[in-house]
Amino acid sequence: MSHNHPVLQWQGKQAVYPPPLQxxxxxxxxxxxxxxxxxxxxxxxxxxxxxxxxxxxxxxxxxxxxxxxxxxxxxxxxxxxxxxxxxxxxxxxxxxxxxxxxxxxxxxxxxxxxxxxxxxxxxxxxxxxxxxxxxxxxxxxxxxxxxxxxxxxxxxxxxxxxxxxxxxxxxxxxxxxxxxxxxxxxxxxxFNADAVRVPYDAATVKTFSSPKAGFGKRPDLARGKVPExxxxxxxxxxxxxxxxxxxxxxxxxxxxxxxxxxxxxxxxxxxxxxxxxxxxxxxxxxxxxxxxxxxxxxxxxxxxxxxxxxxxxxxxxxxxxxxxQEHHTLHPKIEITSDNLNVEARLTNLEPEALIALEFDWDFDGHLFRSRAQSIKGWRQETINTRLGHSYPRAGNYVVAARAVDAEGQTGLATERVQVG
Ligand SMILES: C[S@@+](CC[C@H](N)C(=O)[O-])C[C@H]1O[C@@H](n2cnc3c(N)ncnc32)[C@H](O)[C@@H]1O
The missing domain is CATH 3.40.50.150 (Vaccinia Virus protein VP39)
Incomplete structure (x- = not known):
C-alpha cells in the first residue's frame, strides 16, 4: 500500500530518546x-x-x-x-x-x-x-x-x-x-490459532448438530473456534x-x-x-x-x-x-541460632503483620542479593512466617542477609555473620 497515509500532528510533537539508563x-x-x-x-x-x-x-x-x-x-x-x-x-x-x-x-x-x-x-x-x-x-x-x-x-x-x-x-x-x-x-x-480456540456457542452447536443443517460449511464443533x-x-x-x-x-x-x-x-x-x-x-x-x-x-x-x-x-x-539504587527505609534485625551445619534465622524487630515479604540469602557476597528462601504473604493472609531455616553444605563463615518489604513497598536489608560446622 502507498506510504501516503494520514499522520497525527500536534504542537511540540517529538520523539525523545534519553541517554540509556545504566x-x-x-x-x-x-x-x-x-x-x-x-x-x-x-x-x-x-x-x-x-x-x-x-x-x-x-x-x-x-x-x-x-x-x-x-x-x-x-x-x-x-x-x-x-x-x-x-x-x-x-x-x-x-x-x-x-x-x-x-x-x-x-x-x-x-x-x-x-x-x-x-x-x-x-x-x-x-x-x-x-x-x-x-x-x-x-x-x-x-x-x-x-x-x-x-x-x-x-x-x-x-x-x-x-x-x-x-x-x-x-x-x-x-x-x-x-x-x-x-x-x-x-x-x-x-499467531497460534489452535492455542486459543474456544467452544462454539450453544446455538451454533445446536444448529450444526441437527442432521438437517444443510447450509454453509460445517464447523469442526469438537475443535472449537478461533475467538472473535x-x-x-x-x-x-x-x-x-x-x-x-x-x-x-x-x-x-x-x-x-x-x-x-x-x-x-x-x-x-x-x-x-x-x-x-x-x-x-x-x-x-x-x-x-x-x-x-x-x-x-x-x-x-x-x-x-x-x-x-x-x-x-x-x-x-x-x-x-x-x-x-534501592533506598532502604526499613531497618530489620535478624537473630541466628546454629546447630552444626543447620541455622535458623529469625526476624526480631518488625511486626510480621506489616510485612509482605521476607527473603534470605544464606551466603551474601555484599553485592548481589541471591534470594534463596522466601516467606511471602498470600493475598488473603494475615501475617507471614518470620523464621526460616537452612542447612549449609559445608562448615565455614557465612553472611546471612534478609530483605524485608512492607505493604507500602518500603524495603530494608539486614546482614548477620554466622559460623557453622
Ligand atoms: C495501568 S498500570 C498497569 C497495570 C498492569 N497491566 C496490571 O495488570 O497490573 C500502568 C503502570 O505503568 C507504570 N508507569 C507509568 N509511567 C511509566 C514510565 N514512564 N515508566 C515505567 N512505568 C510507568 C505505572 O507505575 C503503573 O504501574
Whole structure:
C-alpha cells in the first residue's frame, strides 16, 4: 500500500530518546531455578530510559510486547494496602501511592506514548507483535501513531475487551470496554490459532448438530473456534481471587489468550508498564522468558511478591537504574541460632503483620542479593512466617542477609555473620 497515509500532528510533537539508563542487578531471585529462565528480568526504572538501555542486548529480539500504559484518564490511582475494610467507606481505606495518569494536555500524553512506541518497535523481533491496551480516552490517537510507526498494513486486530460492573454514569452509556491494538512488525508473525480456540456457542452447536443443517460449511464443533475480536473477561474486582490491590490490574485470562496466541514456549515476552505483574506472571506460567519494567517500586515489589507466590516462579533477576539504587527505609534485625551445619534465622524487630515479604540469602557476597528462601504473604493472609531455616553444605563463615518489604513497598536489608560446622 502507498506510504501516503494520514499522520497525527500536534504542537511540540517529538520523539525523545534519553541517554540509556545504566542498569544494575540488585537481586537474583531463586538462583537455582532452571537456568534457561534465569534471563528473565524485573526492572525498576523509567521505561523510556530502560528501553534505550535494553536496545544494546534486545534490539529485534522481543517476540511479544504487551503494554497497558496510563490511559489519559486524568486521574491518579492509589494502591489498597489494608485488608477486610468496609467497601462503602473508601475514605477509611489504607492506601499507598500508586501511579499518576495526569497530563498537562493531550500533547504531553502523546509525546510520552510516541517515543515509547517507537522504541518498542525497535525492540520487537521481525516476527513479533505489540499489543497496546487503552480505552476511549486515547485509543483513536494511538491507532494513528501506530500506523505511522508500524505502517497501517501491520494492524492485525483491534480487540475490544468488554466487562461489566457498577458505574455512576447516568447521562451516557456506561463505558465498559477497553481497546487493544495489535500490530505486527512484519507480514511474518506468530499467531497460534489452535492455542486459543474456544467452544462454539450453544446455538451454533445446536444448529450444526441437527442432521438437517444443510447450509454453509460445517464447523469442526469438537475443535472449537478461533475467538472473535471482542472478548469478555470479568475485571479483577474486589473479591476476585487474583486481586493484588494494585490499581487497574488486568485479568490473567486476558493475558493468557494474548500470550498463547502471539508467542511460543521459550519466547521473550515484555511488559514495560507492568504494574502488578499480570503479564509477566502469566508469561512465566506459560514457559516464556520475560522482561517486566515499572517506574514504581511498589509495582516492582508487588510483581516480585506475585511471582514468588506462584508454585514455580522460575529464577529471575531484579534490576534497578543506577539513578535509583534501592533506598532502604526499613531497618530489620535478624537473630541466628546454629546447630552444626543447620541455622535458623529469625526476624526480631518488625511486626510480621506489616510485612509482605521476607527473603534470605544464606551466603551474601555484599553485592548481589541471591534470594534463596522466601516467606511471602498470600493475598488473603494475615501475617507471614518470620523464621526460616537452612542447612549449609559445608562448615565455614557465612553472611546471612534478609530483605524485608512492607505493604507500602518500603524495603530494608539486614546482614548477620554466622559460623557453622
Ligand atoms: C495501568 S498500570 C498497569 C497495570 C498492569 N497491566 C496490571 O495488570 O497490573 C500502568 C503502570 O505503568 C507504570 N508507569 C507509568 N509511567 C511509566 C514510565 N514512564 N515508566 C515505567 N512505568 C510507568 C505505572 O507505575 C503503573 O504501574
Amino acid at each position: 542498569l544494575v542487578q540488585s537481586a537474583l531471585v531463586l538462583p537455582e531455578e532452571p537456568p534457561e529462565l534465569n534471563g528473565s528480568r524485573l526492572i525498576e526504572g523509567e521505561n523510556l530510559a530502560v528501553m534505550s538501555a535494553l536496545l544494546a542486548d534486545f534490539e529485534g529480539k522481543i517476540d511479544l510486547i504487551y503494554v497497558d500504559p496510563p490511559f489519559l484518564s486524568g486521574k491518579s490511582y492509589r494502591v489498597r494496602t489494608g485488608r477486610k475494610e468496609d467497601s462503602r467507606h473508601p475514605e477509611n481505606w489504607k492506601t499507598a501511592e500508586g501511579f499518576q495518569d495526569e497530563w498537562r494536555d493531550r500533547a504531553d500524553y502523546l509525546n510520552m506514548l510516541y517515543s515509547r512506541l517507537r522504541l518498542m518497535h525497535s525492540l520487537l523481533a521481525e516476527t513479533g507483535s505489540l499489543y497496546l491496551h487503552l480505552d476511549w480516552h486515547a485509543a483513536a490517537y494511538a491507532r494513528v501513531l501506530l500506523d505511522e510507526i508500524f505502517g497501517p498494513d501491520r494492524l492485525l486486530n483491534e480487540i475490544i475487551w468488554t466487562y461489566h460492573g457498577p458505574s455512576p454514569i447516568r447521562s451516557a452509556f456506561k463505558r465498559k470496554h477497553d481497546t487493544l491494538y495489535v500490530y505486527t512488525k512484519s507480514k511474518e508473525y506468530t 475480536d471482542w472478548w469478555y473477561f470479568p475485571v479483577v474486582a474486589r473479591m476476585h481471587r487474583e486481586r493484588t490491590g494494585y490499581p487497574t490490574q488486568k485479568p490473567e485470562a486476558l493475558l493468557e489468550r494474548i500470550i498463547r496466541a502471539s508467542s511460543n514456549s521459550g519466547d521473550l515476552v515484555a511488559d514495560f508498564f507492568c504494574g502488578s505483574g499480570t503479564c509477566v506472571t502469566v508469561a512465566r506460567r506459560l514457559g516464556r522468558r520475560w522482561l517486566g519494567c515499572d517506574i514504581s517500586p511498589l509495582a516492582i515489589n508487588t510483581t516480585r511478591r506475585r511471582l514468588l507466590l506462584e508454585p514455580e516462579a522460575g529464577g529471575f533477576g531484579v534490576w534497578v537504574g543506577r539513578d535509583r
